[in-house]
Amino acid sequence: xxxxxxxxxxxxxxxxxxxxxxxxxxxxxxxxxxxxxxxxxxxxxxxxxxxxxxxxxxxxxxxxxxxxxxxxxxxxxxxxxxxxxxxxxxxxxxxxxxxxxxxxxxxxxxxxxxxxxxxxxxxxxxxxxxxxxxxxxxxxxxxxxxxxxxxxxxxxxxxxxxxxxxxxxxxxxxxxxxxxxxxxxxxxxxxxxxxxxxxxxxxxxxxxxxxxxxxxxxxxxxxxxxxxxxxxxxxxxxxxxxxxxxxxxxxxxxxxxxxxxxxxxxxxxxxxxxxxxxxxxxxxxxxxxx
Amino acid sequence: xxxxxxxxxxxxxxxxxxxxxxxxxxxxxxxxxxxxxxxxxxxxxxxxxxxxxxxxxxxxxxxxxxxxxxxxxxxxxxxxxxxxxxxxxxxxxxxxxxxxxxxxxxxxxxxxxxxxxxxxxxxxxxxxxxxxxxxxxxxxxxxxxxxxxxxxxxxxxxxxxxxxxxxxxxxxxxxxxxxxxxxxxxxxxxxxxxxxxxxxxxxxxxxxxxxxxxxxxxxxxxxxxxxxxxxxxxxxxxxxxxxxxxxxxxxxxxxxxxxxxxxxxxxxxxxxxxxxxxxxxxxxxxxxxxxxxxxxxxxxxxxxxxxxxxxxxxxxxxxxxxxxxxxxxxxxxxxxxxxxxxxxxxxxxxxxxxxxxxxxxxxxxxxxxxxxxxxxxxxxxxxxx
Numbered sequence: 001x002x003x004x005x006x007x008x009x010x011x012x013x014x015x016x017x018x019x020x021x022x023x024x025x026x027x028x029x030x031x032x033x034x035x036x037x038x039x040x041x042x043x044x045x046x047x048x049x050x051x052x053x054x055x056x057x058x059x060x061x062x063x064x065x066x067x068x069x070x071x072x073x074x075x076x077x078x079x080x081x082x083x084x085x086x087x088x089x090x091x092x093x094x095x096x097x098x099x100x101x102x103x104x105x106x107x108x109x110x111x112x113x114x115x116x117x118x119x120x121x122x123x124x125x126x127x128x129x130x131x132x133x134x135x136x137x138x139x140x141x142x143x144x145x146x147x148x149x150x151x152x153x154x155x156x157x158x159x160x161x162x163x164x165x166x167x168x169x170x171x172x173x174x175x176x177x178x179x180x181x182x183x184x185x186x187x188x189x190x191x192x193x194x195x196x197x198x199x200x201x202x203x204x205x206x207x208x209x210x211x212x213x214x215x216x217x218x219x220x221x222x223x224x225x226x227x228x229x230x231x232x233x234x235x236x237x238x239x240x241x242x243x244x245x246x247x248x249x250x251x252x253x254x255x256x257x258x259x260x261x262x263x264x265x266x267x268x269x270x271x272x273x274x275x276x277x278x279x280x281x282x283x284x285x286x287x288x289x290x
Numbered sequence: 291x292x293x294x295x296x297x298x299x300x301x302x303x304x305x306x307x308x309x310x311x312x313x314x315x316x317x318x319x320x321x322x323x324x325x326x327x328x329x330x331x332x333x334x335x336x337x338x339x340x341x342x343x344x345x346x347x348x349x350x351x352x353x354x355x356x357x358x359x360x361x362x363x364x365x366x367x368x369x370x371x372x373x374x375x376x377x378x379x380x381x382x383x384x385x386x387x388x389x390x391x392x393x394x395x396x397x398x399x400x401x402x403x404x405x406x407x408x409x410x411x412x413x414x415x416x417x418x419x420x421x422x423x424x425x426x427x428x429x430x431x432x433x434x435x436x437x438x439x440x441x442x443x444x445x446x447x448x449x450x451x452x453x454x455x456x457x458x459x460x461x462x463x464x465x466x467x468x469x470x471x472x473x474x475x476x477x478x479x480x481x482x483x484x485x486x487x488x489x490x491x492x493x494x495x496x497x498x499x500x501x502x503x504x505x506x507x508x509x510x511x512x513x514x515x516x517x518x519x520x521x522x523x524x525x526x527x528x529x530x531x532x533x534x535x536x537x538x539x540x541x542x543x544x545x546x547x548x549x550x551x552x553x554x555x556x557x558x559x560x561x562x563x564x565x566x567x568x569x570x571x572x573x574x575x576x577x578x579x580x581x582x583x584x585x586x587x588x589x590x591x592x593x594x595x596x597x598x599x600x601x602x603x604x605x606x607x608x609x610x611x612x613x614x615x616x617x618x619x620x621x622x623x624x625x626x627x628x629x630x631x632x633x634x635x636x637x638x639x640x641x642x643x644x645x646x647x648x649x650x651x652x653x654x655x656x657x658x659x660x661x662x663x664x665x666x667x668x669x670x671x672x673x674x675x
Contacts, residue, residue, distance in 0.1 A: 076513055101511035102403050103440065103481045109408040110441045140610030142641045156556020158608045165608070165639060182555060184405040211556055214405050237559040240544075240566045241575070244374070248540045248555025248577040250510060251405070256423055261563075278567065279560040280663035 546571025
């Protein structure tokens, strides 16, 4: 079992004809993902490696019945692309694009609230992978070990890979790995993923990787304490980050004394999360906990 | 992207948010000439992107033309140190002179995006002119928060909540409502990540004035705000950070002596943390991007090496789509190109890692290979000790 995506996922790629779109579509296909359609306005009727391209999400949806979409379009157009996917009731929308203005995401998020049938992952994320079954996004194909029992949730791309690698090294497979993205406003949050993993019979433990900025980790810890039946291993990046500076990710900033790594680590400890203070040892700790 | 007070006030005027008559200059003569157009007394205000200017001596009230000249000489060219500039301070190159007004009451007002609720949040307080973080910590009941969903925009009831919450006198309600509407529209139109007025004042004759102005625009939105881009002041940039930005590198200069280069922001932060954990201090944050290539690595080296504090370098690359062997070649090529003369510890993991390590080993360079992250941090800490 897995969460959000599996071998039945039918993927549409928005922005399939761009350089990034082509490259990552091919990578997804090579991984085994069933890419049923692509869309780029003005390129309808063309094919990309045999995948039919449509002018709009609506056309692609009617013709090929996708249940997921991957968005690889430049930041000025990405929020529109998400709204277009929501309008066609695509169940899982994964936006990889980094650099979308916050105001655009604010509008997307308020619109998304009217459509409970749609889930947005990202933006500014590496996507999701159910090892051995399906990948949506830009995670390297060599990553991951199929069969569970660990679920992975992370705000950072390369930290997701780091965790997947270490889990694989210690012999722990993953049910699903989810990069929720490094932007201040994103679709799916820690709690959504924790809920899904808690309900998934094959996920027996979760590794959660957070970072400075906002209070999504604190909210997640309150949820964990009240609801989680399976153990959670946690890591927080950014103990040495200077306040008031954006650490690469738009959402990774300590401002007005809020969003510090210390507060998040405290919250983890108070919620019974197995906090790992050394990134190099997160695999070992997960093994021990499991 | 932060802009100066005088620039923010230009935007305020565009949205009919009242400010006082003022002028800007970059020379003492210019300041005197601008002040001559105004009614005395005038405030002489240093224009830097940092708060706490008054306490640092960057804001003076001049009652006479002689005082204008005196303060212009003092402030222009001074290195202004405030709690937000760090100990090195900031050189003052631009000065704002502004008329005074008769202040009856000082308020605090700001607009920020709230990430948890996806709303524009107004924060207001009757405790104006003070550090709002102190007010929030000591007297949280004095802070009003009103959240506005951008799909509906600002409505009458939002205005009422703020105005009544601040005990606004009846006489100024209409003008205050106009100020709130104007600031909300400015916030939306310019993709602001913060608009702050501290203090917003009510004058003795019941008018509202924005005495100060702080404005920060979401950097991701600059593609649609050429007028904000034109406000950019290179004087405010850290030279190394500006150089890194030209290479599309995400770089932040810090105080330590361990330079580091990492792919991915999260991994870069975690690498800084691990350097600290083994008793050393990171000299920087540098994310060369999840899909870094040889050229990015070379540019990264150039930036790190131009920081004279750096005594050792840690490279931590997780090779994914870009394979470790390709990255290793990039590191070797870059190290040769920049004439590397500082010890470098390399931790590399991911696709084709064995081949990558072999390339590093046979390069003839004195690169120190680490077997894992903990090992890498210890090795580099040993070097800089």
